[in-house]
Amino acid sequence: MTATPQYDVVVLGAGSGGYAAALRGAQLGLKVALIEADKVGGTCLHRGCIPTKAMLHSAEVADQVREAGKFGIGATFDGIDMAQVGAFRQGVVDRLHKGLQGLVTSRGVTLIRGHGHVVSPAAVQVGPDLVEGANLVLATGSHARSLPGVAIAGRVMTSDQALRIDWAPRQPIVLGGGVIGLEFASLWASFGARVTIVEALERLAPNEDVAISKALERAFRRRGIAFKVGARVEGVSEDGDVVTVTLSDGGRLEGDALLVAVGRGPSTAGVGFEEIGVQMDRGFVLTDPELRANVPGVWAVGDIVPGLQLAHRGFAHGIAVAERVAGLRPPPLIESGIPRVTYCDPEIASVGLTEAAARAEHGAAAVETVEYNLAGNGKSQVLATQGFVKLVRLVGGPVVGMHLLGARVGELVGEAQLIVNWEAYPEDVAELIHAHPTQDEAIGEAFLALAGKPLHAHA
Ligand SMILES: Cc1cc2nc3c(=O)[nH]c(=O)nc-3n(C[C@H](O)[C@H](O)[C@H](O)COP(=O)(O)OP(=O)(O)OC[C@H]3O[C@@H](n4cnc5c(N)ncnc54)[C@H](O)[C@@H]3O)c2cc1C
DSSP states (O other), X not given: OOOOOSEXXXXXXXXXXXXXXXXXXXXXXXXXXXXXXXOTTHHHHHHSHXXXXXXXXXXXXXXXXXXXXXXXXXXXXXXXXXXXXXHHHHHHHHHHHHHHHHHHHHTTOEEEESOEEEEETTEEEETTEEEEEEEEEEOOOEEXXXXXXXXXXXXXXXXXXXXHOSSOOSSEEEEOOSHHHHHHHHHHHHTTOOOEEEESSSSSSTTXXXXXXXXHHHHHHHTTOEEEESOOEEEEEEETTEEEEEXXXXXXXXXSEEEEOSOEEEOOTTSSTGGGTOOEETTEEOOOTTOBOSSTTEEEOGGGSSSOOOHHHHHHHHHHHHHHHTTOOOOOOOGGGSOEEEOSSSEEEEEEOOHHHHHHHHXXXXXXXXXXXXXXXXXXXXXXXXXXXXXXXXXXXXEEEEEEEETTGGGGHHHHHHHHHTTOOHHHHHTSOOOTTOTTHHHHHHHHHHTTOOSSSOO
Protein backbone atom coordinates (compact mmCIF):
# COMPACT_ATOMS: atom_id res chain seq x y z
CA MET A 1 0.00 0.00 0.00
CA THR A 2 1.34 3.45 -0.92
CA ALA A 3 0.89 6.20 1.64
CA THR A 4 -0.98 9.31 0.40
CA PRO A 5 1.42 12.23 0.08
CA GLN A 6 0.91 15.08 2.53
CA TYR A 7 0.81 17.67 -0.23
CA ASP A 8 -0.26 18.00 -3.86
CA VAL A 9 2.81 20.14 -4.51
CA VAL A 10 6.07 20.59 -2.65
CA VAL A 11 8.00 23.66 -3.81
CA LEU A 12 11.71 23.86 -3.00
CA GLY A 13 12.78 27.51 -2.83
CA ALA A 14 10.59 30.56 -2.17
CA GLY A 15 12.03 33.04 -4.68
CA SER A 16 10.06 34.54 -7.56
CA GLY A 17 9.52 31.19 -9.29
CA GLY A 18 8.82 29.12 -6.20
CA TYR A 19 6.47 31.47 -4.38
CA ALA A 20 4.52 32.15 -7.58
CA ALA A 21 4.01 28.38 -8.00
CA ALA A 22 2.92 28.11 -4.37
CA LEU A 23 0.50 31.06 -4.46
CA ARG A 24 -1.11 30.01 -7.74
CA GLY A 25 -1.29 26.37 -6.64
CA ALA A 26 -3.09 27.32 -3.44
CA GLN A 27 -5.41 29.60 -5.40
CA LEU A 28 -6.37 26.59 -7.51
CA GLY A 29 -7.16 24.55 -4.42
CA LEU A 30 -3.96 22.51 -4.25
CA LYS A 31 -2.37 21.63 -0.93
CA VAL A 32 1.04 23.29 -1.12
CA ALA A 33 4.24 23.16 0.96
CA LEU A 34 6.84 25.86 0.32
CA ILE A 35 10.33 25.13 1.64
CA GLU A 36 12.74 28.04 2.15
CA ALA A 37 16.17 28.07 3.79
CA ASP A 38 16.42 31.84 3.98
CA LYS A 39 13.70 34.44 3.36
CA VAL A 40 10.52 34.25 1.31
CA GLY A 41 11.06 36.44 -1.75
CA GLY A 42 14.49 35.07 -2.64
CA THR A 43 17.10 36.93 -4.64
CA CYS A 44 14.75 39.39 -6.32
CA LEU A 45 13.26 40.79 -3.15
CA HIS A 46 16.28 40.64 -0.85
CA ARG A 47 19.42 40.85 -3.03
CA GLY A 48 18.25 41.71 -6.54
CA CYS A 49 15.49 43.60 -8.31
CA ILE A 50 14.01 45.55 -5.42
CA PRO A 51 17.07 46.70 -3.44
CA THR A 52 18.94 47.69 -6.63
CA LYS A 53 15.96 49.65 -7.90
CA ALA A 54 15.64 51.43 -4.55
CA MET A 55 19.31 52.43 -4.77
CA LEU A 56 18.90 53.48 -8.38
CA HIS A 57 16.06 55.71 -7.26
CA SER A 58 18.35 57.32 -4.67
CA ALA A 59 20.86 57.77 -7.51
CA GLU A 60 18.23 59.46 -9.67
CA VAL A 61 17.36 61.84 -6.83
CA ALA A 62 21.06 62.69 -6.43
CA ASP A 63 21.27 63.57 -10.13
CA GLN A 64 18.09 65.62 -9.95
CA VAL A 65 19.39 67.63 -7.01
CA ARG A 66 22.69 68.25 -8.83
CA GLU A 67 20.83 69.39 -11.92
CA ALA A 68 18.02 71.24 -10.13
CA GLY A 69 19.34 74.66 -11.23
CA LYS A 70 18.76 73.70 -14.86
CA PHE A 71 15.05 73.49 -14.08
CA GLY A 72 14.98 76.73 -12.14
CA ILE A 73 15.10 75.17 -8.70
CA GLY A 74 17.68 76.28 -6.17
CA ALA A 75 19.24 73.29 -4.39
CA THR A 76 22.70 72.28 -3.33
CA PHE A 77 23.98 68.75 -3.42
CA ASP A 78 25.54 68.03 -0.05
CA GLY A 79 26.54 64.41 -0.59
CA ILE A 80 25.29 60.87 -0.18
CA ASP A 81 24.28 59.56 3.23
CA MET A 82 24.83 55.85 2.69
CA ALA A 83 23.22 54.93 6.01
CA GLN A 84 20.02 56.66 4.88
CA VAL A 85 20.27 55.15 1.38
CA GLY A 86 20.47 51.76 3.10
CA ALA A 87 17.58 52.55 5.44
CA PHE A 88 15.37 53.64 2.53
CA ARG A 89 16.29 50.51 0.55
CA GLN A 90 15.69 48.21 3.52
CA GLY A 91 12.38 49.90 4.33
CA VAL A 92 11.09 49.10 0.85
CA VAL A 93 12.33 45.50 1.06
CA ASP A 94 10.90 44.99 4.56
CA ARG A 95 7.45 46.27 3.63
CA LEU A 96 7.29 44.00 0.58
CA HIS A 97 8.66 41.06 2.59
CA LYS A 98 6.00 41.51 5.25
CA GLY A 99 3.29 41.73 2.59
CA LEU A 100 4.53 38.61 0.84
CA GLN A 101 4.66 36.59 4.07
CA GLY A 102 1.08 37.68 4.76
CA LEU A 103 0.05 36.58 1.29
CA VAL A 104 1.64 33.14 1.69
CA THR A 105 -0.15 32.64 5.01
CA SER A 106 -3.50 33.98 3.82
CA ARG A 107 -3.49 31.68 0.78
CA GLY A 108 -3.05 28.68 3.07
CA VAL A 109 0.39 27.70 1.83
CA THR A 110 2.38 25.73 4.43
CA LEU A 111 5.75 27.49 4.75
CA ILE A 112 8.48 25.15 5.96
CA ARG A 113 11.64 26.90 7.06
CA GLY A 114 14.90 25.07 6.55
CA HIS A 115 17.31 23.68 4.00
CA GLY A 116 15.67 21.06 1.83
CA HIS A 117 17.38 18.02 0.31
CA VAL A 118 15.54 16.08 -2.37
CA VAL A 119 15.50 12.38 -1.45
CA SER A 120 13.00 11.08 -4.01
CA PRO A 121 10.83 12.56 -6.79
CA ALA A 122 8.11 12.82 -4.17
CA ALA A 123 9.98 13.78 -0.98
CA VAL A 124 12.23 16.47 0.42
CA GLN A 125 14.12 16.09 3.68
CA VAL A 126 14.10 19.26 5.81
CA GLY A 127 16.03 18.63 9.01
CA PRO A 128 14.30 15.71 10.72
CA ASP A 129 11.13 16.07 8.64
CA LEU A 130 10.21 14.38 5.40
CA VAL A 131 7.93 16.56 3.29
CA GLU A 132 6.06 14.46 0.74
CA GLY A 133 4.14 15.58 -2.30
CA ALA A 134 2.63 14.22 -5.50
CA ASN A 135 4.53 16.91 -7.41
CA LEU A 136 7.88 18.50 -6.73
CA VAL A 137 8.76 21.97 -8.06
CA LEU A 138 12.48 22.74 -8.05
CA ALA A 139 13.00 26.49 -7.58
CA THR A 140 16.38 26.87 -5.90
CA GLY A 141 17.45 29.92 -7.93
CA SER A 142 20.91 31.24 -8.68
CA HIS A 143 24.01 32.79 -7.18
CA ALA A 144 26.62 35.25 -8.41
CA ARG A 145 29.52 33.70 -10.30
CA SER A 146 33.13 34.84 -10.19
CA LEU A 147 36.00 34.41 -12.62
CA PRO A 148 38.55 31.62 -12.14
CA GLY A 149 41.17 32.82 -9.69
CA VAL A 150 39.13 35.83 -8.53
CA ALA A 151 38.16 35.33 -4.90
CA ILE A 152 35.24 37.31 -3.50
CA ALA A 153 36.59 38.95 -0.37
CA GLY A 154 37.26 42.41 1.02
CA ARG A 155 36.89 45.01 -1.71
CA VAL A 156 36.32 42.37 -4.39
CA MET A 157 32.59 41.79 -4.31
CA THR A 158 29.52 40.54 -6.13
CA SER A 159 26.17 42.32 -6.13
CA ASP A 160 25.36 40.61 -2.80
CA GLN A 161 28.13 42.49 -0.96
CA ALA A 162 27.85 45.64 -3.11
CA LEU A 163 24.28 46.08 -1.88
CA ARG A 164 25.33 45.79 1.75
CA ILE A 165 28.42 48.03 1.97
CA ASP A 166 27.82 51.15 4.03
CA TRP A 167 30.24 53.26 1.97
CA ALA A 168 30.08 54.58 -1.57
CA PRO A 169 33.07 53.56 -3.69
CA ARG A 170 34.94 56.54 -5.16
CA GLN A 171 36.67 54.69 -7.98
CA PRO A 172 35.03 51.32 -8.57
CA ILE A 173 35.87 48.89 -11.35
CA VAL A 174 32.94 46.89 -12.66
CA LEU A 175 33.66 43.56 -14.36
CA GLY A 176 30.82 42.91 -16.76
CA GLY A 177 28.79 45.24 -18.96
CA GLY A 178 25.56 43.23 -18.67
CA VAL A 179 22.45 44.20 -16.72
CA ILE A 180 23.83 44.02 -13.17
CA GLY A 181 27.17 45.66 -14.07
CA LEU A 182 25.45 48.52 -15.90
CA GLU A 183 23.04 49.17 -13.05
CA PHE A 184 25.78 49.38 -10.42
CA ALA A 185 28.02 51.46 -12.72
CA SER A 186 25.15 53.88 -13.22
CA LEU A 187 24.21 54.23 -9.58
CA TRP A 188 27.77 54.57 -8.33
CA ALA A 189 28.43 57.25 -10.99
CA SER A 190 25.35 59.12 -9.75
CA PHE A 191 26.74 58.82 -6.22
CA GLY A 192 29.83 60.67 -7.48
CA ALA A 193 32.23 57.84 -8.34
CA ARG A 194 34.62 57.59 -11.27
CA VAL A 195 33.55 54.21 -12.65
CA THR A 196 35.30 51.97 -15.15
CA ILE A 197 33.50 49.01 -16.70
CA VAL A 198 35.44 46.10 -18.18
CA GLU A 199 33.49 43.98 -20.66
CA ALA A 200 34.95 40.95 -22.44
CA LEU A 201 32.61 41.22 -25.42
CA GLU A 202 32.80 44.00 -27.99
CA ARG A 203 30.12 46.27 -26.55
CA LEU A 204 28.22 47.21 -23.42
CA ALA A 205 24.80 45.57 -23.06
CA PRO A 206 25.94 42.83 -25.46
CA ASN A 207 22.58 41.05 -25.44
CA GLU A 208 20.73 44.13 -26.68
CA ASP A 209 20.34 45.47 -30.20
CA VAL A 210 23.62 46.99 -31.46
CA ALA A 211 21.96 50.42 -31.85
CA ILE A 212 21.06 50.37 -28.14
CA SER A 213 24.62 49.43 -27.13
CA LYS A 214 26.15 52.20 -29.22
CA ALA A 215 23.78 54.88 -27.92
CA LEU A 216 24.22 53.67 -24.34
CA GLU A 217 28.00 53.86 -24.73
CA ARG A 218 27.67 57.48 -25.92
CA ALA A 219 25.37 58.29 -22.98
CA PHE A 220 27.76 56.67 -20.49
CA ARG A 221 30.68 58.61 -22.00
CA ARG A 222 28.71 61.83 -21.52
CA ARG A 223 28.14 60.82 -17.90
CA GLY A 224 31.87 60.26 -17.43
CA ILE A 225 31.53 56.49 -17.04
CA ALA A 226 34.62 54.90 -18.58
CA PHE A 227 34.60 51.45 -20.15
CA LYS A 228 36.89 49.00 -21.87
CA VAL A 229 35.23 46.54 -24.20
CA GLY A 230 36.83 43.43 -25.70
CA ALA A 231 38.99 43.36 -22.57
CA ARG A 232 39.76 40.20 -20.64
CA VAL A 233 40.84 40.10 -17.02
CA GLU A 234 44.16 38.36 -16.35
CA GLY A 235 44.38 38.91 -12.65
CA VAL A 236 43.04 40.71 -9.64
CA SER A 237 44.95 41.72 -6.52
CA GLU A 238 44.10 43.71 -3.43
CA ASP A 239 46.53 45.73 -1.37
CA GLY A 240 45.09 47.77 1.47
CA ASP A 241 42.35 49.95 0.00
CA VAL A 242 43.49 49.44 -3.58
CA VAL A 243 42.24 46.76 -5.94
CA THR A 244 44.29 46.22 -9.09
CA VAL A 245 42.96 44.54 -12.20
CA THR A 246 45.35 43.47 -14.94
CA LEU A 247 43.98 42.99 -18.42
CA SER A 248 45.06 40.65 -21.21
CA ASP A 249 46.13 43.63 -23.37
CA GLY A 250 48.63 44.55 -20.68
CA GLY A 251 46.40 47.32 -19.33
CA ARG A 252 46.08 47.89 -15.60
CA LEU A 253 43.26 49.46 -13.64
CA GLU A 254 43.28 50.56 -10.03
CA GLY A 255 40.21 51.21 -7.94
CA ASP A 256 38.85 51.18 -4.41
CA ALA A 257 36.31 48.43 -5.15
CA LEU A 258 35.79 45.72 -7.72
CA LEU A 259 32.33 44.48 -8.59
CA VAL A 260 32.35 41.09 -10.27
CA ALA A 261 29.17 41.00 -12.35
CA VAL A 262 29.96 38.23 -14.80
CA GLY A 263 26.74 36.25 -14.60
CA ARG A 264 24.83 33.97 -12.28
CA GLY A 265 25.02 30.23 -11.96
CA PRO A 266 22.21 27.85 -10.96
CA SER A 267 22.08 26.90 -7.25
CA THR A 268 21.54 23.20 -7.76
CA ALA A 269 24.66 21.54 -6.33
CA GLY A 270 24.39 19.13 -3.44
CA VAL A 271 20.61 19.21 -3.05
CA GLY A 272 19.88 15.78 -4.48
CA PHE A 273 18.66 16.61 -7.98
CA GLU A 274 21.14 14.34 -9.81
CA GLU A 275 20.64 11.58 -7.27
CA ILE A 276 16.96 11.24 -8.18
CA GLY A 277 17.89 11.18 -11.88
CA VAL A 278 17.07 14.76 -12.92
CA GLN A 279 18.80 15.57 -16.19
CA MET A 280 21.06 18.60 -15.86
CA ASP A 281 23.40 20.63 -18.04
CA ARG A 282 26.17 22.60 -16.33
CA GLY A 283 24.02 22.81 -13.23
CA PHE A 284 20.85 23.93 -15.01
CA VAL A 285 17.81 21.67 -14.91
CA LEU A 286 16.68 20.58 -18.36
CA THR A 287 12.93 20.64 -18.92
CA ASP A 288 10.44 20.25 -21.73
CA PRO A 289 8.66 23.43 -22.94
CA GLU A 290 6.07 22.87 -20.20
CA LEU A 291 8.80 22.90 -17.53
CA ARG A 292 8.64 19.18 -16.70
CA ALA A 293 11.98 17.65 -15.77
CA ASN A 294 12.70 14.18 -17.17
CA VAL A 295 11.61 12.56 -13.87
CA PRO A 296 7.79 12.16 -13.65
CA GLY A 297 6.18 14.55 -11.18
CA VAL A 298 9.24 16.83 -11.04
CA TRP A 299 9.12 20.38 -12.45
CA ALA A 300 11.60 23.26 -12.53
CA VAL A 301 11.06 27.03 -12.58
CA GLY A 302 13.03 30.27 -12.56
CA ASP A 303 16.76 30.81 -12.82
CA ILE A 304 17.65 27.10 -12.71
CA VAL A 305 15.95 26.64 -16.10
CA PRO A 306 18.28 27.72 -18.96
CA GLY A 307 17.26 31.11 -20.38
CA LEU A 308 16.71 34.67 -19.21
CA GLN A 309 17.28 35.06 -15.48
CA LEU A 310 14.48 37.47 -14.68
CA ALA A 311 11.99 37.62 -11.84
CA HIS A 312 8.94 38.00 -14.07
CA ARG A 313 10.02 34.92 -16.04
CA GLY A 314 10.13 33.09 -12.70
CA PHE A 315 6.62 34.33 -11.83
CA ALA A 316 5.32 33.16 -15.22
CA HIS A 317 7.04 29.77 -14.81
CA GLY A 318 5.60 29.29 -11.34
CA ILE A 319 2.06 30.20 -12.37
CA ALA A 320 2.20 27.92 -15.43
CA VAL A 321 3.52 24.93 -13.48
CA ALA A 322 0.88 25.29 -10.75
CA GLU A 323 -1.82 25.47 -13.42
CA ARG A 324 -0.50 22.35 -15.18
CA VAL A 325 -0.43 20.45 -11.89
CA ALA A 326 -4.05 21.53 -11.37
CA GLY A 327 -4.99 20.16 -14.78
CA LEU A 328 -5.08 23.43 -16.73
CA ARG A 329 -3.21 23.83 -20.01
CA PRO A 330 -1.46 27.21 -20.22
CA PRO A 331 0.63 27.59 -23.38
CA PRO A 332 4.42 27.29 -23.10
CA LEU A 333 6.28 30.55 -22.58
CA ILE A 334 7.93 32.18 -25.60
CA GLU A 335 11.31 33.27 -24.28
CA SER A 336 11.81 36.13 -26.76
CA GLY A 337 8.45 37.61 -25.74
CA ILE A 338 9.67 38.26 -22.19
CA PRO A 339 10.22 42.00 -21.64
CA ARG A 340 13.72 43.04 -20.52
CA VAL A 341 14.66 46.21 -18.70
CA THR A 342 18.04 47.48 -17.56
CA TYR A 343 17.47 50.25 -15.04
CA CYS A 344 20.64 52.25 -15.60
CA ASP A 345 20.48 55.90 -16.66
CA PRO A 346 19.44 56.03 -19.46
CA GLU A 347 17.24 52.96 -19.16
CA ILE A 348 17.10 50.18 -21.72
CA ALA A 349 13.82 48.38 -22.45
CA SER A 350 13.38 45.71 -25.07
CA VAL A 351 11.23 42.80 -26.13
CA GLY A 352 11.38 40.40 -29.04
CA LEU A 353 14.15 40.06 -31.57
CA THR A 354 17.06 42.41 -32.14
CA GLU A 355 17.59 43.49 -35.74
CA ALA A 356 20.50 41.03 -36.04
CA ALA A 357 18.44 38.15 -34.61
CA ALA A 358 15.51 38.96 -36.89
CA ARG A 359 17.81 39.01 -39.94
CA ALA A 360 19.38 35.72 -38.89
CA GLU A 361 15.98 34.11 -38.35
CA HIS A 362 14.02 35.55 -41.27
CA GLY A 363 16.66 36.69 -43.80
CA ALA A 364 17.96 40.24 -44.21
CA ALA A 365 15.52 41.12 -46.99
CA ALA A 366 12.54 40.25 -44.81
CA VAL A 367 13.39 42.72 -42.05
CA GLU A 368 12.55 46.40 -41.89
CA THR A 369 13.46 48.79 -39.05
CA VAL A 370 12.74 52.33 -38.02
CA GLU A 371 14.17 54.50 -35.25
CA TYR A 372 12.31 57.39 -33.67
CA ASN A 373 14.57 59.79 -31.81
CA LEU A 374 13.36 61.13 -28.45
CA ALA A 375 14.55 64.57 -29.60
CA GLY A 376 11.13 64.87 -31.27
CA ASN A 377 9.22 63.75 -28.16
CA GLY A 378 7.92 66.62 -26.00
CA LYS A 379 7.92 64.77 -22.66
CA SER A 380 11.46 63.49 -23.18
CA GLN A 381 12.56 67.07 -23.82
CA VAL A 382 10.87 68.15 -20.58
CA LEU A 383 12.75 65.37 -18.78
CA ALA A 384 15.96 66.37 -20.60
CA THR A 385 16.60 62.83 -21.75
CA GLN A 386 18.00 61.48 -24.98
CA GLY A 387 17.39 58.17 -26.67
CA PHE A 388 15.19 56.48 -29.21
CA VAL A 389 12.61 53.82 -30.01
CA LYS A 390 13.61 51.21 -32.55
CA LEU A 391 11.08 48.93 -34.20
CA VAL A 392 11.93 45.71 -35.99
CA ARG A 393 9.22 44.31 -38.27
CA LEU A 394 8.94 41.70 -40.97
CA VAL A 395 8.30 43.32 -44.35
CA GLY A 396 4.54 43.27 -44.85
CA GLY A 397 4.22 41.45 -41.52
CA PRO A 398 4.11 41.98 -37.77
CA VAL A 399 6.47 43.75 -35.40
CA VAL A 400 8.95 41.21 -34.00
CA GLY A 401 11.12 43.43 -31.81
CA MET A 402 11.06 46.74 -29.95
CA HIS A 403 14.09 48.44 -28.40
CA LEU A 404 14.02 51.60 -26.32
CA LEU A 405 16.63 53.79 -24.67
CA GLY A 406 16.04 56.86 -22.49
CA ALA A 407 15.13 57.94 -18.97
CA ARG A 408 12.11 56.02 -17.65
CA VAL A 409 11.56 53.95 -20.82
CA GLY A 410 11.31 50.84 -18.64
CA GLU A 411 7.76 51.98 -17.93
CA LEU A 412 7.00 51.79 -21.68
CA VAL A 413 7.87 48.13 -22.03
CA GLY A 414 4.28 47.16 -21.20
CA GLU A 415 2.97 48.52 -24.47
CA ALA A 416 5.99 47.20 -26.35
CA GLN A 417 5.40 43.67 -25.11
CA LEU A 418 1.71 43.77 -26.02
CA ILE A 419 2.62 44.83 -29.55
CA VAL A 420 5.28 42.14 -30.01
CA ASN A 421 3.47 39.31 -28.25
CA TRP A 422 0.19 40.01 -30.02
CA GLU A 423 2.14 40.12 -33.29
CA ALA A 424 0.63 43.49 -34.13
CA TYR A 425 1.03 45.03 -37.56
CA PRO A 426 2.49 48.56 -37.65
CA GLU A 427 -0.56 49.78 -39.55
CA ASP A 428 -2.80 48.66 -36.66
CA VAL A 429 -0.71 50.30 -33.95
CA ALA A 430 -0.38 53.50 -36.01
CA GLU A 431 -4.15 53.92 -35.71
CA LEU A 432 -4.01 53.90 -31.88
CA ILE A 433 -3.85 57.28 -30.16
CA HIS A 434 -1.05 58.00 -27.70
CA ALA A 435 -1.62 60.76 -25.13
CA HIS A 436 0.33 63.99 -25.58
CA PRO A 437 2.77 64.78 -24.08
CA THR A 438 3.95 61.39 -22.82
CA GLN A 439 7.08 59.41 -23.57
CA ASP A 440 4.69 56.71 -24.69
CA GLU A 441 3.95 58.95 -27.64
CA ALA A 442 7.41 58.11 -28.97
CA ILE A 443 6.14 54.57 -29.56
CA GLY A 444 3.14 55.97 -31.44
CA GLU A 445 5.42 58.21 -33.50
CA ALA A 446 7.71 55.30 -34.38
CA PHE A 447 4.68 53.40 -35.66
CA LEU A 448 3.44 56.39 -37.66
CA ALA A 449 6.91 56.53 -39.24
CA LEU A 450 6.84 52.84 -40.04
CA ALA A 451 3.36 53.20 -41.54
CA GLY A 452 4.84 55.88 -43.85
CA LYS A 453 3.19 58.87 -42.17
CA PRO A 454 5.58 60.32 -39.58
CA LEU A 455 4.24 63.33 -37.70
CA HIS A 456 6.97 64.86 -35.52
CA ALA A 457 9.86 63.47 -37.55
CA HIS A 458 11.63 64.33 -40.78
CA ALA A 459 10.40 61.97 -43.47
C1 LIG B 1 21.56 42.47 -8.37
C2 LIG B 1 20.41 41.82 -9.08
C3 LIG B 1 19.43 42.61 -9.66
C4 LIG B 1 18.36 42.02 -10.31
N1 LIG B 1 17.42 42.84 -10.87
C5 LIG B 1 16.37 42.28 -11.51
C6 LIG B 1 15.34 43.12 -12.06
O1 LIG B 1 15.39 44.34 -11.97
N2 LIG B 1 14.31 42.51 -12.70
C7 LIG B 1 14.23 41.15 -12.83
O2 LIG B 1 13.28 40.67 -13.43
N3 LIG B 1 15.18 40.33 -12.30
C8 LIG B 1 16.24 40.88 -11.65
N4 LIG B 1 17.18 40.05 -11.08
C9 LIG B 1 17.04 38.59 -11.27
C10 LIG B 1 16.03 37.99 -10.28
O3 LIG B 1 16.40 38.31 -8.97
C11 LIG B 1 16.01 36.47 -10.47
O4 LIG B 1 15.72 36.17 -11.82
C12 LIG B 1 14.93 35.82 -9.59
O5 LIG B 1 15.14 36.11 -8.24
C13 LIG B 1 14.95 34.30 -9.84
O6 LIG B 1 13.96 33.69 -9.05
P1 LIG B 1 14.10 32.16 -8.61
O7 LIG B 1 12.82 31.84 -7.90
O8 LIG B 1 14.49 31.33 -9.75
O9 LIG B 1 15.33 32.10 -7.60
P2 LIG B 1 15.75 32.93 -6.32
O10 LIG B 1 15.07 34.24 -6.26
O11 LIG B 1 17.23 32.91 -6.30
O12 LIG B 1 15.16 32.09 -5.11
C14 LIG B 1 15.60 30.83 -4.79
C15 LIG B 1 15.27 30.59 -3.33
O13 LIG B 1 15.50 29.22 -3.03
C16 LIG B 1 16.07 29.12 -1.74
N5 LIG B 1 16.79 27.84 -1.70
C17 LIG B 1 17.80 27.43 -2.52
N6 LIG B 1 18.17 26.18 -2.22
C18 LIG B 1 17.38 25.78 -1.20
C19 LIG B 1 17.26 24.59 -0.46
N7 LIG B 1 18.03 23.52 -0.72
N8 LIG B 1 16.35 24.51 0.53
C20 LIG B 1 15.54 25.58 0.81
N9 LIG B 1 15.60 26.73 0.12
C21 LIG B 1 16.50 26.84 -0.86
C22 LIG B 1 16.97 30.32 -1.65
O14 LIG B 1 17.23 30.65 -0.30
C23 LIG B 1 16.14 31.38 -2.38
O15 LIG B 1 15.33 32.11 -1.49
C24 LIG B 1 18.25 40.60 -10.39
C25 LIG B 1 19.21 39.80 -9.78
C26 LIG B 1 20.27 40.40 -9.12
C27 LIG B 1 21.29 39.53 -8.46
